[in-house]
Amino acid sequence: MPMIPPTVTAQEKDIGKNRKTGKAFLHDTDAVREAKKKLTAHLWQHRPAEPYKSGVRLIVKWCFPRGKHQDGEYRTTKPDTDNLEKLLKDCMTRCGFWKDDAQVASETAEKFWAEIPGIWILIDEKMEMQSIIEHETRQVERMYNGICYYCPDCHTIVDTWDKFCRHCGVEFEEGDDR
Numbered sequence: 001m002p003m004i005p006p007t008v009t010a011q012e013k014d015i016g017k018n019r020k021t022g023k024a025f026l027h028d029t030d031a032v033r034e035a036k037k038k039l040t041a042h043l044w045q046h047r048p049a050e051p052y053k054s055g056v057r058l059i060v061k062w063c064f065p066r067g068k069h070q071d072g073e074y075r076t077t078k079p080d081t082d083n084l085e086k087l088l089k090d091c092m093t094r095c096g097f098w099k100d101d102a103q104v105a106s107e108t109a110e111k112f113w114a115e116i117p118g119i120w121i122l123i124d125e126k127m128e129m130q131s132i133i134e135h136e137t138r139q140v141e142r143m144y145n146g147i148c149y150y151c152p153d154c155h156t157i158v159d160t161w162d163k164f165c166r167h168c169g170v171e172f173e174e175g176d177d178r
Helices: 030-044 081-095 129-144
Strands: 013-017 024-028 056-065 104-114 118-124 148-150 157-159
Touching: 024 030, 030 081, 056 081, 081 104
Parallel strands: 056 104
Antiparallel strands: 013 024, 056 118, 148 157
């Protein structure tokens, strides 16, 4: 979803006071409410026709406006990915992606500085644990057979015929000992 991702998280709360009982309670800050509205509006356009029924794997790439940073460089400052993910999953639940965000059985989240800001989301319902194990086994076999290797800078798996790492952008020279 092309957008400037929110930097507030679901953990940010204000303390209110019940007028009748005088008891304190926690509620979302105005900034969190605005972020939820923004995310929900963007997500609504992409909601599935039917909610996912089984466990899913959720992969999210948070791409923040790069400013002075390199395009694709990891963002290592706040907010934390787990806090961003909670806000996103709450909004996805509200939009009907699933009945309960507890259905997210596997989760990968990454934050980057990017030329094109946005939140890129992949939901995979069909990849069962056996498929994941088979995929990882194939990757190890490919490395053993010299078809791919780990990038020395970011440790992403890269094919031997690639001239650069698609993740961190490091260029490889012909004959590099990878």
